[in-house]
Amino acid sequence: MDRRRFLEITSLMLAGGTSALASAREAQAESAPIRIGLLAPLTGVVAAGGKEIVNGFTMFWDSIGNQVGGRKVEIIVEDDASNPDTALQKARRLVEQGKVDMLFGNLLANTGLAVANYVKGNGEPYFIPVIAADTLTQGGRIPNVIRAGGYTASQFSRPLADWALKQGYKKVATVSQDYTFGHEQCGGFAQTFTEGGGEILLQLWHPLNTSDFSPYLGQLSSLGVDAIFAMETGADSARLIQQYTNFGLKGQIPLLGAQNATDQSVIRTMGAECEGIVTSAQFAEGADLPATQAFVKAYSAKFGKIPSLYAFSHYVGAMWVAKAIETIGGKVDDRKLFLETVLKTDLPNSPLGKPVHFDAYGNPVYDVFIRKVVKNADGKYWNVPVDTYPQVSQFWKYDPATYMKQPAYSRDFQGIKKR
Amino acid sequence: MNQTLLQLLNGLTFAALLFIVASGFTLIFGLLRIVNLAHGALYLFGGLVGYTAATATGSYVLGILAAMAVVALLGLVIDAGLLRFVRGNELRQVLLTLGIAFILNDLVLVLWGGDTYTVPIPDMLRGAARFGHIFYPKYRLFVLALGVAIFGLLWLLLNRTRLGALIRAGVDDPEMVEAMGINIRRVFLGTFMLGAALAGLGGVVGGAFLTLYPSADAEILVFSLAVVIIGGRGSLAGAAVGALLVGLLNSFGQVWFPELSYFVIFGPMALILAFRPLGLFGRAT
Numbered sequence: 065m066d067r068r069r070f071l072e073i074t075s076l077m078l079a080g081g082t083s084a085l086a087s088a089r090e091a092q093a094e095s096a097p098i099r100i101g102l103l104a105p106l107t108g109v110v111a112a113g114g115k116e117i118v119n120g121f122t123m124f125w126d127s128i129g130n131q132v133g134g135r136k137v138e139i140i141v142e143d144d145a146s147n148p149d150t151a152l153q154k155a156r157r158l159v160e161q162g163k164v165d166m167l168f169g170n171l172l173a174n175t176g177l178a179v180a181n182y183v184k185g186n187g188e189p190y191f192i193p194v195i196a197a198d199t200l201t202q203g204g205r206i207p208n209v210i211r212a213g214g215y216t217a218s219q220f221s222r223p224l225a226d227w228a229l230k231q232g233y234k235k236v237a238t239v240s241q242d243y244t245f246g247h248e249q250c251g252g253f254a255q256t257f258t259e260g261g262g263e264i265l266l267q268l269w270h271p272l273n274t275s276d277f278s279p280y281l282g283q284l285s286s287l288g289v290d291a292i293f294a295m296e297t298g299a300d301s302a303r304l305i306q307q308y309t310n311f312g313l314k315g316q317i318p319l320l321g322a323q324n325a326t327d328q329s330v331i332r333t334m335g336a337e338c339e340g341i342v343t344s345a346q347f348a349e350g351a352d353l354p355a356t357q358a359f360v361k362a363y364s365a366k367f368g369k370i371p372s373l374y375a376f377s378h379y380v381g382a383m384w385v386a387k388a389i390e391t392i393g394g395k396v397d398d399r400k401l402f403l404e405t406v407l408k409t410d411l412p413n414s415p416l417g418k419p420v421h422f423d424a425y426g427n428p429v430y431d432v433f434i435r436k437v438v439k440n441a442d443g444k445y446w447n448v449p450v451d452t453y454p455q456v457s458q459f460w461k462y463d464p465a466t467y468m469k470q471p472a473y474s475r476d477f478q479g480i481k482k483r
Numbered sequence: 484m485n486q487t488l489l490q491l492l493n494g495l496t497f498a499a500l501l502f503i504v505a506s507g508f509t510l511i512f513g514l515l516r517i518v519n520l521a522h523g524a525l526y527l528f529g530g531l532v533g534y535t536a537a538t539a540t541g542s543y544v545l546g547i548l549a550a551m552a553v554v555a556l557l558g559l560v561i562d563a564g565l566l567r568f569v570r571g572n573e574l575r576q577v578l579l580t581l582g583i584a585f586i587l588n589d590l591v592l593v594l595w596g597g598d599t600y601t602v603p604i605p606d607m608l609r610g611a612a613r614f615g616h617i618f619y620p621k622y623r624l625f626v627l628a629l630g631v632a633i634f635g636l637l638w639l640l641l642n643r644t645r646l647g648a649l650i651r652a653g654v655d656d657p658e659m660v661e662a663m664g665i666n667i668r669r670v671f672l673g674t675f676m677l678g679a680a681l682a683g684l685g686g687v688v689g690g691a692f693l694t695l696y697p698s699a700d701a702e703i704l705v706f707s708l709a710v711v712i713i714g715g716r717g718s719l720a721g722a723a724v725g726a727l728l729v730g731l732l733n734s735f736g737q738v739w740f741p742e743l744s745y746f747v748i749f750g751p752m753a754l755i756l757a758f759r760p761l762g763l764f765g766r767a768t
Contacts, residue, residue: 107592108697109697109698110597111592111597111697112596112597112598112697113597115596115597268741269741270737270741270744271744271745273698273702275693275699275702275703276493276497276693276733276734278489278493278496278497278623278734279490279493279733279734279735279737279738280737282486282489282490282493282738283486283738285618286485286486298599298696299599299694299696299698299699302599302601302694302696303599303692303693303694306601306692306694307620307692310609310610310611310620310622310623310692311611311618311619311620312610312611312618312620329598330599332598333598333599333600333601334601335601335603
């Protein structure tokens, strides 16, 4: 065999070989496991929440035997270290080396935005049950980023403002962490409250991780307001609630809060000082709904604590996406079909206890509970619904197109209606 | 008027806590010449030990004692078990304490998870005391009193006891003290344990109103650094004045210049560093 002939044969064989390999891979794709990359902060400031993300997420997949649409499910967990750079780097690795079919997770807005920006370029499906930045499902929408199980920051504070007006509160002050999530949650409240005839007397913004709230509480106590709206997360929330009681404000001025303020991650280590605070959310762990109680019981039995927002929203997000995968028979490789199907999928019987569906922008429409913290039969504090606002979308009662023309919420723009 | 009085009290009570934590920091810094970057971690660890002990026994005082004892023991291990190998090399000592801080913080995550804890306080100290028209939390007044008491005790210790004389001499000239036949190592060790115990005490006292959570260590460490840099290392009076300045700036700054709430603390610190690099009460050695 001369040299030319050798080259011909080998190249033929190589060509045939690769195409054979390719078709084999295609056939295998249907039966190979669906690979899901889960990004969660397992170290850093919000590590406790990150652990619960993993717990809630894997608990769902375990409950269906890690199998959906005729394919096995493989979950690869990566630590985003509560840091946007790390989150981006881990997302890259999952997509480019790990060849995952979709990404899930992240807790802090800056980590989520870093990953969202990355998947904008490559179309990788990315589900965000916790990341709440308004813009992601409004003006700055990315079609392959879907808020399965999550919510936009200003979505739930609007029904709470409406409820506050119904209680006869006329004058309210807000205290909030000074970053986008806070601006948006406060903005939703301030806009609805003032448009309904209420008045916002003072808005206080403090840096994240404020150890001492006494200067703020000092100002709030002498204003003569009917209620105070607090937008706090994590340790800031625990401290505010604690110091609110110590300053004798509890019982004097009703305290309203955004969802995170009385999340289980905050109140599970607290005592009576958190009792009676009213917040709003798509989930209330104390709701007397069979699906909710079944989930809360199973989760508590497995992990020894009542599920927090991080746990339940990832459980629900996983359930939602799994239902869509089932519908298309496991064909997640067809991204267009997959994403379209997710958006069309309704979730009638999740732990949320009420049916939910997506709006046209990839954000869920929920029945929103107005919740109050009370002590349960086991002596633990949890959130119990006192009122429900059915079918609340991220646009409240506004027309989406008109709404998206107003500026994004910030310290300077809170949508406050002047009188 | 009431507002100003309220903010003044807020500043003073926060300063009292800062003093308790920073006095331990400045003792170690002054004598051992090392910036103990694990001081914040000792604060957090002590606070959580105190939380666990106080919840288990129902006694706040037992919580404080347990925290101080455990953290003093930790101090013993750190000083006698680790720092002695890098004695004399300041950079290595500082890096070592930083490493210890990381390890302690991870240990905290493993042992207590990352939830936020509040040390339970006695019923006696719950609720608010009333002065004229203003309500003020009793517990914070207790912290103020405790800060003053700790200042008094430390002053007596440093100025009226033999150990205090040794510590003061060691701050000024450790070689000379050793040359006089005194075992300065033992003084070092005692001081380190005392400083650590003060961090543990601060953890329990602060943990009852500032709460304990991952990263609480870094925050208190930064405040302590500011206090010691303003006050001058190794000086008790300096720590007291530094704590008062930082506490009051923090409280009034947040009200008067809410946008600049960090700057009002660290701006003056930078100025003092520029014009009095040794701090208000620091002396060249």
